[in-house]
Amino acid sequence: MTLLRLFPQGPTDSETALRMLVAHAIPGAEEADIPGRTYTRLLPHAGASVRVTVAFTEDHVAVDLPDEIPDPDGLAVPIRRWLDLDSDTTRIAGALAADPMIRPLVEHRPGIRLIGYPDEFEAVTATVVGQLVSLAAARTFMGRLVAAYGTPAAGLKALPAPQDLAVIPDAELKAAIGLTGARTRTLRAVAQKWADGFTLAHLTADEARRALLALPGIGPWTADYLTVRALQHPDTFAPGDLVACRALGSVTADQARTTAERWAPWRSYGLMHLWADAAYAAPGRGGTRAWKPDPDLTLLPEPTSSPCRAAIAPRR
Known part of the structure; x- marks a missing residue:
């Protein structure tokens, strides 16, 4: 080797x-x-x-x-x-730690990095397949996709290329993976978009978000999540993410967005800290004891505030 x-x-x-x-x-x-x-x-x-x-x-x-x-x-x-x-994690941690609310998480994990995907089409595919289901179910669906259409190499399988996925009939794709009809159509639309040569690379976060929202079946949370995981933009956020909202004190999406503005220009890293503490910690090491949400954010939401969507919680 x-x-x-x-x-x-x-x-x-x-x-x-x-x-x-x-x-x-x-x-x-x-x-x-x-x-x-x-x-x-x-x-x-x-x-x-x-x-x-x-x-x-x-x-x-x-x-x-x-x-x-x-x-x-x-x-x-x-x-x-x-x-x-x-990315210079020393600089990023120093900037985030200036906010006393998130400082305990930063001090606990100063080397958080914005782990992405080797391929953006893989990122979008995995996110679309995993919409509105648990992470375990998402992995099962992706495993079926790989088993049915992946390319074998060195004891593993590579995900199908967008041009290969785009030509698979909806009924066949739905039966092979077990997705709903709507989710299957979204997956095919994504495959066709990337097969036509589209890429998120070199787009701004706003441009990427608009392009993703233009695809059928992709909503605000999915678009926000992909600016973080696929585009790896350092300064975006997913205000509708339930894990983030809960970590901030069971706040509304609007309140979460306002809080995250204090972390600019490293909001994506702030989000990673919230996810890490809630979902990626080793057994017995999660839930940083020193971490407490801002008490001002635990107030009941205003009538105009939008709630986080519980159905999207599992997709980190």
Whole structure:
């Protein structure tokens, strides 16, 4: 095997990064070993799918690659981008800690990174498939998609390309995955959009959000979530996210949005801190005891305030 050592800018909360990857791992496409601190998947490289194993150490990320692949160093840039290794977490933590409300979370996990996806179409597909269901159900649906249409390589399967997914009839796709008819149509619309050459890359967060909302079946929460997870924009937020609203004291979406404005220009990292404390902590280490929401945010919502949607809670 060929070993790449990737050193991040600033500290890294490797435990949260690994647990986030594990929580979303697709059966048949990804393998994870929490005790061994490794995560394995296929990545596109030089026209092929390469099996890559990422190991999180105290000060760097070690990447195992097959010896026979050409230009192994060429994978360093996409992996660094996927794992957000070039962001200065010291600077980000310092800025967020200026807000006393979120400071306890920042001090507990100063190396939070904006873990994304190696491929934006994969991010959008996984999010659409997982709308309005639990994370466990979303992984099951994605596992069925991979099993039915994935491309085998090195003992795993790569997700189908958008042009391949776009030509599958709705009835066949619905039967293979088990989605509702509406969700199947959204998935096909997304596949067709990306098959036509669309990409979120180089769009602003507002432009990306508008483009996503223009697709059938994609609403505000999905668009907001994808600006964080697919676009990896550092300063967006998902005010309708139930986990975030609960972490802030069971507030409304409007109140959550107002609070997050204090974290600019790193609102996405603030959201990651809320998610990490609620969903990605190791057993016995979640729910930071020093963390308390702003008491001003626990007031009953104004009649014009929009509530968070309970149905979207599981999708972190």
